[in-house]
Amino acid sequence: VGLDGSTNSLNLFDYEDDTTLVNWTFEINPLEGPTLYAREDDTVLVRVVNHLQDNVTIHWHGVRQLRTGWSDGPAYITQCPIQTGQSYLYNFTLTGQRGTLFWHAHINWQRATVHGVIVIFPKRGVPYPFPKPEKEKIIILGEWWKSDVEAVINQAMKIGVAPNVSDAHTINGHPGPAPNCSSKGYSLYVESGKTYLLRIINGGLNKELFFKIARHNLTVVEVDASYVKPFKTDTIFIAPGQTTNAILTADQHAGKHLIVVCPFMDTTVATDNLTATGTVSYEGTEEFYPTALTTIPPRNATPVTNIFVDSLRSLNSKKYPANVPLTIDHSLLLVVGIGVNPCATCQNGSKVVADINNVTFVMPTTAILQAHYYNISGVYTTDFPGNPAIPFNYTGIPPKNLQTQNGTKVYKVAFNSTIQVVLQGTSMIAPESHPTHLHGSNFFVVGEGVGNYDPKNDPNKFNLVDPVERNTMSVPTAGWAAIRFRADNPGVWFLHCHLEVHTTWGLKMAFLVENGEGPNQSILPPPTDYPKC
Numbered sequence: 265v266g267l268d269g270s271t272n273s274l275n276l277f278d279y280e281d282d283t284t285l286v287n288w289t290f291e292i293n294p295l296e297g298p299t300l301y302a303r304e305d306d307t308v309l310v311r312v313v314n315h316l317q318d319n320v321t322i323h324w325h326g327v328r329q330l331r332t333g334w335s336d337g338p339a340y341i342t343q344c345p346i347q348t349g350q351s352y353l354y355n356f357t358l359t360g361q362r363g364t365l366f367w368h369a370h371i372n373w374q375r376a377t378v379h380g381v382i383v384i385f386p387k388r389g390v391p392y393p394f395p396k397p398e399k400e401k402i403i404i405l406g407e408w409w410k411s412d413v414e415a416v417i418n419q420a421m422k423i424g425v426a427p428n429v430s431d432a433h434t435i436n437g438h439p440g441p442a443p444n445c446s447s448k449g450y451s452l453y454v455e456s457g458k459t460y461l462l463r464i465i466n467g468g469l470n471k472e473l474f475f476k477i478a479r480h481n482l483t484v485v486e487v488d489a490s491y492v493k494p495f496k497t498d499t500i501f502i503a504p505g506q507t508t509n510a511i512l513t514a515d516q517h518a519g520k521h522l523i524v525v526c527p528f529m530d531t532t533v534a535t536d537n538l539t540a541t542g543t544v545s546y547e548g549t550e551e552f553y554p555t556a557l558t559t560i561p562p563r564n565a566t567p568v569t570n571i572f573v574d575s576l577r578s579l580n581s582k583k584y585p586a587n588v589p590l591t592i593d594h595s596l597l598l599v600v601g602i603g604v605n606p607c608a609t610c611q612n613g614s615k616v617v618a619d620i621n622n623v624t625f626v627m628p629t630t631a632i633l634q635a636h637y638y639n640i641s642g643v644y645t646t647d648f649p650g651n652p653a654i655p656f657n658y659t660g661i662p663p664k665n666l667q668t669q670n671g672t673k674v675y676k677v678a679f680n681s682t683i684q685v686v687l688q689g690t691s692m693i694a695p696e697s698h699p700t701h702l703h704g705s706n707f708f709v710v711g712e713g714v715g716n717y718d719p720k721n722d723p724n725k726f727n728l729v730d731p732v733e734r735n736t737m738s739v740p741t742a743g744w745a746a747i748r749f750r751a752d753n754p755g756v757w758f759l760h761c762h763l764e765v766h767t768t769w770g771l772k773m774a775f776l777v778e779n780g781e782g783p784n785q786s787i788l789p790p791p792t793d794y795p796k797c
């Protein structure tokens with residue numbers, strides 16, 4: 265349908281009616297990248313021209329890229345970067361997908377600033393599975409840095425310590441001030457009595473966020489571009505990489521009501537500079553109705569937060585039956601953790617690392633997909649361990665041996681195999697949540713819990729009927745989550761923590777899905793302008 269980057273409004277056919285031209289004026293936000301508007305099953309062509317002094321790649325987060333892994337975007341996984349002055353034409357089809365997704369740079373920490381929203385409307389004539397809201401609004405949450413983010417992470421990696429956190433959170437690019445500050449931050453204008461579809465995206469690097477509008481409930485109708493059974497809540501929990509569509513009804517007293525965005529597991533109190541605020545402003549009124557910030561859940565009181573977060577995780581798919589794989593070809597226990605390795609050149613003689621099953625992933629210098637397709641040896645190995653080498657109590661007392669092994673290992677599966685992955689969080693240094701993202705496929709979240717996964721009893725409680733389908737799942741802090749998917753997309757697909765600092769430390773791996781034998785079961789050939797390494 266179009267990109268809004270070059271014009272200040274767009275005309276679109278109303279998605280429900282082929283014959284009526286509706287003048288939808290999309291708000292252009294100069295603080296964020298352009299929004300990509302498309303429709304289910306559309307083919308999208310985006311030429312990316314690199315005017316930066318750094319390399320760049322763009323990832324279409326949540327787009328399945330059926331047989332078009334060449335356009336997926338993660339640097340050195342599916343492509344070599346687009347170098348300064350070069351361009352690359354991303355070409356993919358939104359097969360069977362509609363909803364809110366986003367695009368972002370996928371190299372180093374560049375996505376801090378290089379990102380934007382993808383809105384995919386349903387096919388012509390297909391309505392939303394809920395009453396159509398009167399208006400739609402995009403709300404992209406992000407982070408704001410006083411320093412160059414690449415310098416922040418490079419410096420931290422050099423000395424082996426944790427990097428600084430961002431200086432503020434943002435709502436649609438506006439760092440939100442405290443309520444007594446003169447600048448107002450972002451305002452969402454509403455008319456009394458109307459309904460709004462909020463397309464909320466966490467485009468930040470390193471923080472899971474709570475999103476709340478004072479006095480208003482929100483009805484969640486879709487997450488990660490999958491419809492869910494309508495779920496009413498007063499607070500949305502959203503991890504980097506996740507999207508949530510929720511309906512807001514402007515049914516409160518006309519005036520201004522606070523929007524609050526604050527991070528989960530932050531060590532500071534609720535009114536620190538990392539809390540962003542904005543307002544929902546009823547048109548034609550000035551009165552301000554502040555909200556006590558204490559209505560935000562206690563962010564680092566783990567037990568309380570677990571209960572709260574659990575309730576938000578109890579989302580169920582709208583699809584019935586949801587087509588969850590019922591028989592499993594590969595059952596993996598992936599232990600995700602943060603550790604410390606000795607480092608002679610580092611400040612403390614040690615450095616922080618992250619791993620999956622004790623493997624710290626090392627980025628190759630040739631793209632893995634390219635090496636796979638052209639049979640280039642020496643780029644990766646296929647011995648990724650599907651289980652931890654030494655089982656231990658993951659969420660209790662830390663084990664003595666935190667030592668990880670470096671490697672560029674992939675887990676290889678045949679076309680159409682079914683995979684169950686239990687992601688097990690650890691308390692090796694501190695309990696932390698890991699919003700884990702899979703490229704190339706959505707997955708069903710069939711189970712989750714706190715503490716150690718119990719392979720005997722926990723599977724009996726799995727939801728195999730209507731589990732939510734997502735592309736990014738927050739593994740509960742010091743707990744586990746079980747996901748299932750079918751490997752029906754040949755190619756190389758990244759799986760990683762979407763907290764950028766953890767990815768940098770090595771919490772990442774890839775699945776290699778082989779071609780099938782049948783027609784349309786092989787990856788397509790690479791585009792002619794595929795970037796060279």
Ligand code: C2O
Nearest residue numbers: 325338505701758
């Ligand atoms: Cu949104 Cu691999 O990323």
